[in-house]
Amino acid sequence: MPDESIVPVLIVGAGPAGLVTxxxxxxxxxxxxxxxxxxxxxxxxxGAGIMPRSQELLNFLGVLDDIRAKSMGVVPIRVYRLPGGTEPIMTFSLDPAVAPTPSKPYSNAVVLGQNHTEEILRDHLDQDACQVELGMALYSIQPQVDHVLAHVLKKDGDQEAIETIKCRWLIGTDGARGVVRKQLGLLFDGETLGVTQHLVIGDIEIKGLDRKHWHYWGDMDTILVMLRATEDDAIYFLMLGGRLDLAKIVAERAELERVLRVGTGRTDIELGKIRYVAEYRPHVRMAETFRKGRVFVAGDAAHIHSPFGGQGLNSSIQDASSLQVNLGWKLALVEKGVAAPSLLDSYTEERLPVIAEMLKKSTRLLNEAARAKGDGTNSEKAWYRGGELHMLGVNYRWSSIVVDERIPKEDTPVDPYGVLKSCVGDIVRAGERAPDAPGLVVLRSGGGAGGQQETTSTSLFNIFGPSYHTALIFSDGTEKAEQVVSHLGAYPPELLRTVLVYADDIPSQATFDNADVSVVDRDGQAHGGYQVRRDEFLVVIVRPDGAIGGIVRGTEGAVRYFGGVFAT
Known part of the structure; x- marks a missing residue:
C-alpha cells in the first residue's frame, strides 16, 4: 500500500518560481x-517585466488573462538634463512595440509588479485546493534513497513548533540565500560586481511625476529610475548607485528625500509611502548543477544576476514550472511512473546553458547602464529591452531527449538564446519554441487529453497544454498519417494528444476519426510556421512546456522520441 504520510512534492519558497512549479x-x-x-x-x-515567452507559458497554465487584465504595456522612458532635471533630453521606448503575428501572438513585454503576479498565482492555486503555508522555515534536509526528510520550524505568532515533512521530491525555490542549495553543498560560482554597481533599490511612492513615462536622471555616479508597475499604481521602482552613502539612504528617510531632490534637480516631486528600501549589490552566480538526487533548485536558488534586462522572474518561471517550463512536466511523468528518473537529468542539461547566457546578457546590460551619461549618451542602447530579451529564441537544440530528423541537432549548445542566424536559415528545429497557428478549422475533436470541445476554428496555442505532449501530424494524403495515429494511440491518452493537420484538400478517405483532433490549415499558418510543404508528411511533437521535442518523418522517429521520454 502507498505511504499516505509521504508528500509527493515539497516546494520550499513561494516566489514566482515556486508558485508556478x-x-x-x-x-x-x-x-x-x-x-x-x-x-x-x-x-x-x-520583477515587474513579463516577457512574451513567459506570457505564452502563463497562457498554457490558464493565468495569462488575469495577468494581462492587471498589467500595462512598457511606457517610454524619458531622460532629463542635469543640472535642473526638468528639461527632457530625449524620450524613447525601452521595448519598441512589435505587431503580433500568427506565430507570435504575444509580441511585447508587459509590466506587473511581482506582488500582483504572485497574488494571481496564489489565487489559481487556491482554486485547486493548494494553499501556500506561511511561517514555515526550512532549516535542514536529509536526502534518502527513496525520499527526503525536510525539517521545518513552524511559526504562528509567538508559537513555534517543529515539523518533519517526508517527501519523494523536494524543490528549492527559496532564493539566493535559501537553505536548500546550501544543504546540498552545491557550489555557487560567480562574482560580486564592483562599486559602480552597488545600488539602493526600493519600492516607493513618488508624487508629482506624470504617469505616461518612466523617468531617468543619472550618470556613472548616480542611477535613478522610476517605473510604474501597473496602470493604477503610483508606485515607482527606485535605483540609486555610485558613490552615494547607501547605508545612510536606507536608514534615514530624510537622506533619501535629500538624494531624491539633489539627484533629480526637482523640487516639485514628493516622496510618499515606502514599501521597502534596501542596499543591493548585484551578484552573478550559478549553481554547478540544478539537481542532486531527489532535490532540485530553481530560480534565484539556482542562479542570480543583476536586475537589468527583465530576465530574472522570467528565467525563474521557465526553470521550474514547465510552466511548464522545464522541470514540472518531467517530474510529473516520473512521479506518475511512466518515465524513468533519468529524465530529470535533462533539467540541468537544458537549462544550465540558457542560464549561463542569460547571466552574460544581464551583466552586459548593467554595465551599459552604468556607462550611460547624464547628457543622454548611450542611454537608448543601455535601456533597450527588445529582441532576444523577449526570450522567444531560447532553445534546447542540443538536448539528449530531442529528436530531429529534418535538421541534425547540435552536439553542444551553440546559441541558447537564439540570437544568431542558423546556417540552415530560419527553419524551425527540434528543441525550439513551438510557434502558434490560428485559423485552424476543426473537423473533429474527440476530447482527448485536453478535453477540446467541438468548435468551428481554433489555434495551436489553444490545443497545446501543460500536462500532455501534442503530436502534430501533417498529412500528405497517404496512409502514413493513419499509421502514426494508430501507433501513438497505444500511449496513455492523458499523456499524449494527436492532431491531424490537413492542407486545403482533405482526402476522400480521411482518417481523422482516429485522431484526438483533426483540423484543416485553412490559412496555411501551421504549414508556414513549421515550414512544411502542403504535400509533405511530417510529425512535430510538442512538449508540455511548449518546446518542440521531436521533428520526425514517421512512426520510427516518433517511437524513438517517446522511448526517451516514456522510458518505463
Whole structure:
C-alpha cells in the first residue's frame, strides 16, 4: 500500500518560481505542499517585466488573462538634463512595440509588479485546493534513497513548533540565500560586481511625476529610475548607485528625500509611502548543477544576476514550472511512473546553458547602464529591452531527449538564446519554441487529453497544454498519417494528444476519426510556421512546456522520441 504520510512534492519558497512549479504540478494531477518562511505574502514591485515567452507559458497554465487584465504595456522612458532635471533630453521606448503575428501572438513585454503576479498565482492555486503555508522555515534536509526528510520550524505568532515533512521530491525555490542549495553543498560560482554597481533599490511612492513615462536622471555616479508597475499604481521602482552613502539612504528617510531632490534637480516631486528600501549589490552566480538526487533548485536558488534586462522572474518561471517550463512536466511523468528518473537529468542539461547566457546578457546590460551619461549618451542602447530579451529564441537544440530528423541537432549548445542566424536559415528545429497557428478549422475533436470541445476554428496555442505532449501530424494524403495515429494511440491518452493537420484538400478517405483532433490549415499558418510543404508528411511533437521535442518523418522517429521520454 502507498505511504499516505509521504508528500509527493515539497516546494520550499513561494516566489514566482515556486508558485508556478506548484501550479504546473497540480495541472498534472500531482499533490504538492508549498511552504514559505515569511509570515505574510511578499510586497513590492520587484520583477515587474513579463516577457512574451513567459506570457505564452502563463497562457498554457490558464493565468495569462488575469495577468494581462492587471498589467500595462512598457511606457517610454524619458531622460532629463542635469543640472535642473526638468528639461527632457530625449524620450524613447525601452521595448519598441512589435505587431503580433500568427506565430507570435504575444509580441511585447508587459509590466506587473511581482506582488500582483504572485497574488494571481496564489489565487489559481487556491482554486485547486493548494494553499501556500506561511511561517514555515526550512532549516535542514536529509536526502534518502527513496525520499527526503525536510525539517521545518513552524511559526504562528509567538508559537513555534517543529515539523518533519517526508517527501519523494523536494524543490528549492527559496532564493539566493535559501537553505536548500546550501544543504546540498552545491557550489555557487560567480562574482560580486564592483562599486559602480552597488545600488539602493526600493519600492516607493513618488508624487508629482506624470504617469505616461518612466523617468531617468543619472550618470556613472548616480542611477535613478522610476517605473510604474501597473496602470493604477503610483508606485515607482527606485535605483540609486555610485558613490552615494547607501547605508545612510536606507536608514534615514530624510537622506533619501535629500538624494531624491539633489539627484533629480526637482523640487516639485514628493516622496510618499515606502514599501521597502534596501542596499543591493548585484551578484552573478550559478549553481554547478540544478539537481542532486531527489532535490532540485530553481530560480534565484539556482542562479542570480543583476536586475537589468527583465530576465530574472522570467528565467525563474521557465526553470521550474514547465510552466511548464522545464522541470514540472518531467517530474510529473516520473512521479506518475511512466518515465524513468533519468529524465530529470535533462533539467540541468537544458537549462544550465540558457542560464549561463542569460547571466552574460544581464551583466552586459548593467554595465551599459552604468556607462550611460547624464547628457543622454548611450542611454537608448543601455535601456533597450527588445529582441532576444523577449526570450522567444531560447532553445534546447542540443538536448539528449530531442529528436530531429529534418535538421541534425547540435552536439553542444551553440546559441541558447537564439540570437544568431542558423546556417540552415530560419527553419524551425527540434528543441525550439513551438510557434502558434490560428485559423485552424476543426473537423473533429474527440476530447482527448485536453478535453477540446467541438468548435468551428481554433489555434495551436489553444490545443497545446501543460500536462500532455501534442503530436502534430501533417498529412500528405497517404496512409502514413493513419499509421502514426494508430501507433501513438497505444500511449496513455492523458499523456499524449494527436492532431491531424490537413492542407486545403482533405482526402476522400480521411482518417481523422482516429485522431484526438483533426483540423484543416485553412490559412496555411501551421504549414508556414513549421515550414512544411502542403504535400509533405511530417510529425512535430510538442512538449508540455511548449518546446518542440521531436521533428520526425514517421512512426520510427516518433517511437524513438517517446522511448526517451516514456522510458518505463
Amino acid at each position: 506548484a501550479l504546473t504540478l497540480r495541472k498534472n494531477g500531482i499533490p504538492v505542499r508549498i511552504i514559505e518562511k515569511e509570515p505574510r505574502a511578499h510586497v513590492g514591485q520587484r
